[in-house]
Amino acid sequence: MKILVINASPRMESGNTQAILTPFLVGAKEAGATVEIVLAARKKINPCIGCFSCYAKTPGKCVHDDEMGQLSEKVRTADVLALATPVYIDGMPSLAKKVIDRLVTFMDPLFVIEPNRISHPLRWDFPKKMFLISVCGYPGLRNFDPLVLHFERISENFHSEFSGALLRPAIFSVLLTKKYPDRIKGVLKAVRSAGYQLVTNGKVSDDTLESAAMDICSTEELIRTANSYWDRELRQTSE
Numbered sequence: 001m002k003i004l005v006i007n008a009s010p011r012m013e014s015g016n017t018q019a020i021l022t023p024f025l026v027g028a029k030e031a032g033a034t035v036e037i038v039l040a041a042r043k044k045i046n047p048c049i050g051c052f053s054c055y056a057k058t059p060g061k062c063v064h065d066d067e068m069g070q071l072s073e074k075v076r077t078a079d080v081l082a083l084a085t086p087v088y089i090d091g092m093p094s095l096a097k098k099v100i101d102r103l104v105t106f107m108d109p110l111f112v113i114e115p116n117r118i119s120h121p122l123r124w125d126f127p128k129k130m131f132l133i134s135v136c137g138y139p140g141l142r143n144f145d146p147l148v149l150h151f152e153r154i155s156e157n158f159h160s161e162f163s164g165a166l167l168r169p170a171i172f173s174v175l176l177t178k179k180y181p182d183r184i185k186g187v188l189k190a191v192r193s194a195g196y197q198l199v200t201n202g203k204v205s206d207d208t209l210e211s212a213a214m215d216i217c218s219t220e221e222l223i224r225t226a227n228s229y230w231d232r233e234l235r236q237t238s239e
Contacts, residue, residue, distance in 0.1 A: 001033045001199050004078035004127070008040045008085040008096030016135050016171045020212075021084045023188045024133060024166060027195025036074065040095040043067045048101040055109035060123055068102045075103065080198070081127040081160070083151065086171075087136040090146045100154060107157075122159055130155040131198060132165040137226075139170040139219045164204050166194050166212055172226060173216040183216045190214075 005025070009015035025035050046064040053063045062068060075081060085096045092100075107120040132151045136143045144167045155162035168174070168187070177184055190211035194204045217225075 001031075001079045002077065003028055003033050003035045003080040003082055003199075004074050005035060005037045005082045005084055005133075006040055006096070006099055007037055008083060008093055008099065010041050010093060010095060012039045012041050015086065016137075016174075017084050017086050017133070019171065019174055020135055020166065020168045020191055021133055023192040024195040027192035027197075028199050029195075030192075031196045031199035033080075033195075033199045036078075038071060038074065040099055043071065045071070045098055045102060047098050048104060052109070054105045055107075060105050062102065062105055064102075068099070071099070072103070072105060075106075075127065076125050078127045080129045080131055080163070082131040082133060084133040085147075087134060087138075087143060087147055090143070091150060092147055103158065117156070119157060119159070126158050127160055129163040129202070130158070130160045131163045132167075134165065135168045135171040137171060139173075139215070139222055141167055141169055141213055143169060163198065163202065164209070166191065166204065166209060169213060170216065170219075170222050173222055176217060176225070180216050183214070187212055187214060187216065 005021070007017060007021060009017040012018070025037075028035055044066045045068045046066050049063070051063060054061055083092070083096060085092045106122055106124050106126055108123045109120065111118050112121050130151070132148065134144060134147060144165070148165050148167075151165065152162045168191070173180075174184055174187065190208050193208050194212060197204045197208060
């Protein structure tokens with residue numbers, strides 16, 4: 001299995017998304033997958049301008065001469081397309097959406113009728129599965145609801161199977177390694193197992209996803225810790 005990962009964190013390897021992505025990919029590689037990571041922030045990718053040139057004037061070819069063409073070729077040969085992204089204001093950051101929008105070149109302009117919807121057929125091969133990996137600063141899985149629904153619809157539009165979402169709320173609590181080493185090890189073990197299961201089973205069990213999202217500390221402690229950090233940052237700024 002070949003997995004293409006788009007890391008859409010603006011902070012790239014330094015972001016909190018990477019803290020979950022790394023053990024997930026360790027598990028996927030242990031299961032025999034070939035993995036390639038694309039850092040969206042390092043790529044020159046212009047936003048879609050809605051000109052529809054790729055539909056008819058230059059079928060399948062965008063007017064922008066940038067690095068999206070190379071990325072599209074990688075997408076065409078992948079079995080799984082995984083998006084790794086933080087939650088920004090209840091959704092994906094602009095880096096992620098910019099890449100997704102530019103994948104419109106995979107679509108034929110003609111409409112087709114499918115059960116419960118109308119869609120565009122694909123002009124090229126597209127990964128058979130799509131998987132979401134996301135982190136959020138807020139506690140609680142409800143904070144991922146808009147993003148997960150959006151990603152499910154994106155998968156539908158590309159005629160790809162939505163294979164699930166690995167979600168880690170209260171991501172800053174994963175940094176409390178000295179205070180909660182066993183809990184954090186349990187979370188990271190579940191994340192690693194999620195990567196392994198996706199490759200071997202084609203999906204991740206609900207138990208594993210729940211373990212990856214388990215509370216490490218109380219909401220009250222998380223808020224105190226976060227506010228204490230930002231209070232220090234604000235004091236340093238004002239001095």
